[in-house]
Structure formats: C-alpha cells, structure tokens
Amino acid sequence: xxxxxxxxxxxxSDLDATxxxxxxxxxxxxxxxxxxxxxxxxxxxxxxLSLWDQAQFEAEVGPIARGEGVAPFTLAHNVPTREDVDSVxxxxxxxGADPVHDAFEREWGGYSGYFGDPDGYRWEIAFNxxxxxxxxxx
Numbered sequence: 588x589x590x591x592x593x594x595x596x597x598x599x600s601d602l603d604a605t606x607x608x609x610x611x612x613x614x615x616x617x618x619x620x621x622x623x624x625x626x627x628x629x630x631x632x633x634x635x636l637s638l639w640d641q642a643q644f645e646a647e648v649g650p651i652a653r654g655e656g657v658a659p660f661t662l663a664h665n666v667p668t669r670e671d672v673d674s675v676x677x678x679x680x681x682x683g684a685d686p687v688h689d690a691f692e693r694e695w696g697g698y699s700g701y702f703g704d705p706d707g708y709r710w711e712i713a714f715n716x717x718x719x720x721x722x723x724x725x
Contacts, residue, residue, distance in 0.1 A: 598644035612682025
C-alpha cells in the first residue's frame with residue numbers, strides 16, 4: 588500500500604449548511620456536488636475532502652458514535668506566514684465558523700488558532716516555520 592491518503596470523509600448533519608460554509612463562505616470549489624448526498628472538494632493535488640450527508644454516511648459505513656464533546660481529530664491548513672493565519676481565521680469566522688481559539692505563538696515555534704465548521708469539526712490554521720511545516724505548503 589502506498590503511503591498516502593486519497594480522501595478524508597466527514598459525516599455532516601446539514602449538507603446545505605456545509606455547502607454554504609465551504610463554497611460560499613470560504614470560497615472553495617466543488618469537484619462533485621450531489622445535493623442531499625455528498626459534496627466533494629479537492630483539497631490537495633491528490634486529496635479530496637468528502638462531506639457526506641449523515642444518513643448516507645451511516646448507510647455505507649455503519650452507525651455514527653454520538654455524544655458530548657468534539658471529534659477526536661483535527662483538520663489542518665498550513666500557511667506561509669503568521670499574518671496569513673490571522674487572515675484565514677478572520678475569513679472563516681466571517682463565513683460563520685465557530686471561533687474556537689484565537690491564534691497565538693506556540694511553544695514549538697509556530698503560530699496557530701482554531702475554528703469549527705458547521706458540524707463542529709475543528710480546523711487548525713497554522714504557520715509552522717520548521718521543516719515539516721514547509722513540506723505541506725504548495
């Protein structure tokens with residue numbers, strides 16, 4: 588098996604709200620949009636963010652765990668400067684994102700903050716000056 592990820596698939600409770608947030612709010616473009624079922628967005632050269640209607644998701648993979656708290660993972664979007672972190676966070680919040688955590692200087696030498704999408708999935712917006720941070724920039 589090749590060392591890569593092709594799709595990140597998330598179950599969403601309101602596909603219309605998700606579409607409005609990502610396409611209208613953040614200005615991203617759909618690669619595939621099937622109303623009531625799935626919205627797929629190219630998120631990298633060989634990576635698709637697949638946002639499935641919750642019922643469609645459960646029909647394919649099984650029951651979703653539900654309960655208090657947030658999902659135990661984050662999605663990250665790295666940018667080349669600290670100023671870009673603040674700009675992206677401001678744009679996401681203007682699009683209706685939950686302002687989870689303002690950006691601040693991290694002990695590992697970077698600068699990052701978080702927002703939540705309409706389903707509460709946490710996005711980290713980060714500037715990482717180290718070698719691994721440079722690997723993920725276009």
